[in-house]
Amino acid sequence: MVKRGLNRDRLVEIAHEYVAANGLDALTMRRLASAAEVTPGALYKHLKDRRDLQRAMSDAVYATIDLTDIDTDTPTVAQVITCCERMRAAMLTFRDGGRIVAGSYSPFAATLALSGTLMRLLQGVVQPPFHPGDIQSALRSYTTGFVIEEQAYLELERTGEWEPLVTALTAHFPRANRTGDTISIMTGERDRRFTAGLTAILTGTVRPDPTPQ
Amino acid sequence: MVKRGLNRDRLVEIAHEYVAANGLDALTMRRLASAAEVTPGALYKHLKDRRDLQRAMSDAVYATIDLTDIDTDTPTVAQVITCCERMRAAMLTFRDGGRIVAGSYSPFAATLALSGTLMRLLQGVVQPPFHPGDIQSALRSYTTGFVIEEQAYLELERTGEWEPLVTALTAHFPRANRTGDTISIMTGERDRRFTAGLTAILTGTVRPDPTPQ
């Protein structure tokens, strides 16, 4: 009788390791079981079903976001941007992190902490006629959408499907030149473009931070 | 020997009908085959595999977007908003439309038409220091992310999981009151909130349309 030490959190950890190595589509309950060196049936003592697994994986992604250094008592636009960048970073550290979060049908469970601090910051900087709730929603939707797109690109790049796809598309749509803005969206400078989007949302909707002289 | 009339497009149509009735997670190749009144093996004459099916379904979503009345020669902010609202509407008309698009790993195939007109419009209205490509990317990411979140809510509502989830969350997080901005994000006024997000992105980044006197 071995001390197994197997539990829900450890299972979620193993699941993320498996996805990191093989991608989300390759993850099955049976393969998770064998990765955990356990029989398939044993999983169901810790997880309700496959959906429950993905929800738990989604929560684990958000749990890596550290917000302890965010000071909600002195709200700044810079801190708002930091929150969103950490949200993106959290999803990016997990392969298929965007799809895991988006497909979990659990848009709130662990996101509440992030949503809360974001709201408190925005309440201090958003200016009329805009509402903090709308801006918070927009920032979260944008971030999720952005990461899903960039991870889609990363997956295609990984499997070598990206190049053929682009050449096929440029053949069919001559106007979409590879270096132009339409296709090159993903190829480079993803960090810069992400922050540019954040700035676009915040410009005109928030009171700018006082520039330290 | 019956004239079957079965082809790729018809198969994609049947797939969307099946998803509309049963949800994306219930769609399998075998069930698609039986809905098409055909043997499972027959599918593979029209579809490469399951991934190919989802990519084709994603293309079908974008194909419903009508942009013929958009005049790219006289670009306006109003037309930019119309494009994004049509993109959202297209995804919303298909159950799980957001997940289908997001999970297809095909962010470009049929989106190129939309991306192109959006780019041409933005080139006429975006003002420095912002770049049309960045704003286009931001608008698309935001729209995709927004629809995924609202359809996640719609699915939970459909299955009756929404109410228990909210009551469980409010018990754990007393600060997230149901009528407050954190949780009520989805419950109502989704149209208004979507447009508010678009406006947030565009305010400060584009030259406003001349107001007709």
Add this chain to the structure above:
DNA sequence: ACCTGAACACCGTTCAAGT
């Protein structure tokens, strides 16, 4: 309380054979 073994009703995909 946690795990195994075995079973059940499914999957996706391939391929010779038919028409």
Add this chain to the structure above:
DNA sequence: ACCTGAACACCGTTCAAGT
């Protein structure tokens, strides 16, 4: 060219039985 029938190697989930 398109479809069937049958097969292969898998799935998710349940549950009596063991420890």
